[in-house]
Amino acid sequence: MITPFFVENFWGEKNNGFDVLYHNMKHGQISSKELTDFIRERATIEEVYARSMTKLAKSAGNFSQLGTFAPVWDVFKTSTDKLAGCHMELVRKLQELIKEVQKYVDDQAKAHKKTKEEVASTLEAVQTIQTTAVTLHKSKENYNAKTVEQERLRKEGATQRDLEKAGVKAKKATEAYKGLVEKYAAAKLEFEQKMAETAQKFQDIEESHIVHMKNIIESYTQSVDETHVQIGEVHAEFERNMENTSVESLIQKLSESKGTGRERPGKIGYFLNLCVPHAKENSFYSSSDSEDDDEPRKFRVEIKPVAPNNGTHQTRASIDQLKASIGNISLSPPTSVRQIPAASFPPKSVTPPFCSRWKRHILVHFNVPLSLSLSGTSRGPSPVTLSSQDALPIAVAFTESVNAYFKGADPTKCIVKITGDMTLSFPMGIIKVFTSNPSPAVLTFKLKNTSKLEQVLPNQTLLFSDPSQSDANSKDFWFNMQALTSYLRKASEQNPAASYYNVDILKYQVSSNGIQSTPLNLAVYWKCTPSTTDLRLDYRYNPESMLCPGPLSNVQVLVPVDGGVTNMQSLPTAVWNSELNKTLWKLSDISERSDNEGSGSLRAKFELSDGPSSPSTLAVQFVSEGSTLSGVDMDLLGTGYRLSLNKKRFATGRYMAEC
Numbered sequence: 001m002i003t004p005f006f007v008e009n010f011w012g013e014k015n016n017g018f019d020v021l022y023h024n025m026k027h028g029q030i031s032s033k034e035l036t037d038f039i040r041e042r043a044t045i046e047e048v049y050a051r052s053m054t055k056l057a058k059s060a061g062n063f064s065q066l067g068t069f070a071p072v073w074d075v076f077k078t079s080t081d082k083l084a085g086c087h088m089e090l091v092r093k094l095q096e097l098i099k100e101v102q103k104y105v106d107d108q109a110k111a112h113k114k115t116k117e118e119v120a121s122t123l124e125a126v127q128t129i130q131t132t133a134v135t136l137h138k139s140k141e142n143y144n145a146k147t148v149e150q151e152r153l154r155k156e157g158a159t160q161r162d163l164e165k166a167g168v169k170a171k172k173a174t175e176a177y178k179g180l181v182e183k184y185a186a187a188k189l190e191f192e193q194k195m196a197e198t199a200q201k202f203q204d205i206e207e208s209h210i211v212h213m214k215n216i217i218e219s220y221t222q223s224v225d226e227t228h229v230q231i232g233e234v235h236a237e238f239e240r241n242m243e244n245t246s247v248e249s250l251i252q253k254l255s256e257s258k259g260t261g262r263e264r265p266g267k268i269g270y271f272l273n274l275c276v277p278h279a280k281e282n283s284f285y286s287s288s289d290s291e292d293d294d295e296p297r298k299f300r301v302e303i304k305p306v307a308p309n310n311g312t313h314q315t316r317a318s319i320d321q322l323k324a325s326i327g328n329i330s331l332s333p334p335t336s337v338r339q340i341p342a343a344s345f346p347p348k349s350v351t352p353p354f355c356s357r358w359k360r361h362i363l364v365h366f367n368v369p370l371s372l373s374l375s376g377t378s379r380g381p382s383p384v385t386l387s388s389q390d391a392l393p394i395a396v397a398f399t400e401s402v403n404a405y406f407k408g409a410d411p412t413k414c415i416v417k418i419t420g421d422m423t424l425s426f427p428m429g430i431i432k433v434f435t436s437n438p439s440p441a442v443l444t445f446k447l448k449n450t451s452k453l454e455q456v457l458p459n460q461t462l463l464f465s466d467p468s469q470s471d472a473n474s475k476d477f478w479f480n481m482q483a484l485t486s487y488l489r490k491a492s493e494q495n496p497a498a499s500y501y502n503v504d505i506l507k508y509q510v511s512s513n514g515i516q517s518t519p520l521n522l523a524v525y526w527k528c529t530p531s532t533t534d535l536r537l538d539y540r541y542n543p544e545s546m547l548c549p550g551p552l553s554n555v556q557v558l559v560p561v562d563g564g565v566t567n568m569q570s571l572p573t574a575v576w577n578s579e580l581n582k583t584l585w586k587l588s589d590i591s592e593r594s595d596n597e598g599s600g601s602l603r604a605k606f607e608l609s610d611g612p613s614s615p616s617t618l619a620v621q622f623v624s625e626g627s628t629l630s631g632v633d634m635d636l637l638g639t640g641y642r643l644s645l646n647k648k649r650f651a652t653g654r655y656m657a658e659c
Helices: 005-009 017-061 070-118 120-155 160-244 247-258 276-282 287-294 319-327 362-367 429-436 481-494
Strands: 337-341 392-407 415-427 444-448 453-458 463-465 474-479 498-510 520-528 532-541 553-560 565-571 575-577 582-587 599-608 618-625 633-637 641-658
Touching: 005 160, 017 070, 017 120, 017 160, 070 120, 070 160, 070 247, 070 641, 120 160, 392 429, 392 498, 392 520, 392 633, 415 429, 415 641, 429 481, 474 481, 481 498, 520 618, 520 641, 532 553, 565 582, 633 641
Parallel strands: 392 641
Antiparallel strands: 337 498, 392 415, 415 498, 444 474, 444 633, 453 498, 463 474, 520 532, 532 599, 553 582, 553 618, 565 599, 575 582, 618 641
16 A cells, blocks of 8 residues: 555645645646547557558559569568558557547546545635634734733833723633634644545545556557567568569569560471462361451440439428438348549548538438448558458448437427448458459358347348347348459459448348437427517437447537528527528537536527518437447457458438427
């Protein structure tokens, strides 16, 4: 056990030890946040470096493939790709560590809040002894002054009346001084007892804080050390490959790949054939054969245009139709493969359509799919150069859509539907590994935390599963490797420039529990008169709906208001579009760390020229990165593959409220 330093060293004449220790505890939160910033900055540096290495590897792959030296570029490319992979693996570890530190920061804040409440009585004792000490000091000065005055009058031979007055004052000062001495003694006793306990509590908190911080730094150091070991192994492999790439082997490779043959020109004799004019009849090159071979073959090519999409968006929907649209969302089995061109990196997040396209009707916004893109940044080995000996990298993304309809402030009338998509991303280099191996390792995975799923629809073209599985919280799937290889080969033929190919693996529907399943609870109120309309939207962040609560970003609220709006006052400030008769709020991130733990209200007052307004249905949009509502996840089973990235997000589909 550590020596109780705090108990022994934070007393002092002015009794300020409590204040010093309390603020020292608060400084622990600052240190934790600064450590988070440091690790995040290191991760950013590593990611930038890994991207540069990936770019360098790609440039090495684009160098001339002609000449004897050409195979050496493959060695450079493979080594540089693996170095990039080492640094991206460090990025992944640091990002996981950042999550751990952030969780500690949140827990630390809660613990400090609890400690503040627990030491409130100590603070009162500190204030009491400080106040009593000041009063005692003044009383002591008054006591000394009165007794000195009494003694002076006695020596100077003052009248008996003056001596009696001075005596009364001295007696009162003595009694007051004595009473304060006793009060100070009691305050001192209580202060020392509580301060000793509190000082030890503060030391325990600091001990725990420092141990936790050291553990975080140890994890950080271990991650960096492991990366250095991996980098050393890559360099050693590069040296071995260069040693094995001898001059003779390079000359031999060129000879074997570009050689024009071993047969040298033979001797040519001169023959005189007297029957040449008649040879055509009996020759192998008869007229029929020669005519057929020389005549070019003809093919009929018919190009059929793609059938136009006949689907139309309704420009207006009744309330019943809106409720029905949420209640009747259905799942269709995934069947498509999507390609990502190598030169067209997707953005890290999809920008919601409100900002630039909110001139459309309110429902159109929610019919725009918020797709999740998987390889804007490199997170593993090169997508081009993979060998069958490598653990083949794949990435997974879970994207969920929450649809909700709120009726007034009645939670029982809330309709909720949550659906999700699971997508796997395969690097382009994996196709070569699959096609060159007649029996590639079967890709098998376990879908975890499935107890909240009502329905799971796998891609039946590519996936197998055992319907008799008894575990309600997980499902095992494995790929039809022949179908997957064929699928990816066709995708690469359609788009050979792509670096990665995204394949829709399965869709699912999440069981919901009404308003408790919505990440943002809504209640809307309208007050309509012929001259004005008052609108209020109450919202509340609901962390219980999420397995790992995260902030809701890009929060936007769109409300149509009719009745000829001539002026609008709003809090917070909204934007009014007079052309479309709609108002738009854009809010900052909403989370437990927001004001009022994520609860608030939007208010607006509209002045009308042709009222009253008719209460309309408002729409809300937001997105959350890093987590899902279902908590569903996956693990790879078996060998031969590794998960290079696991990305999760959810966003609004149709998210509406009316009074």
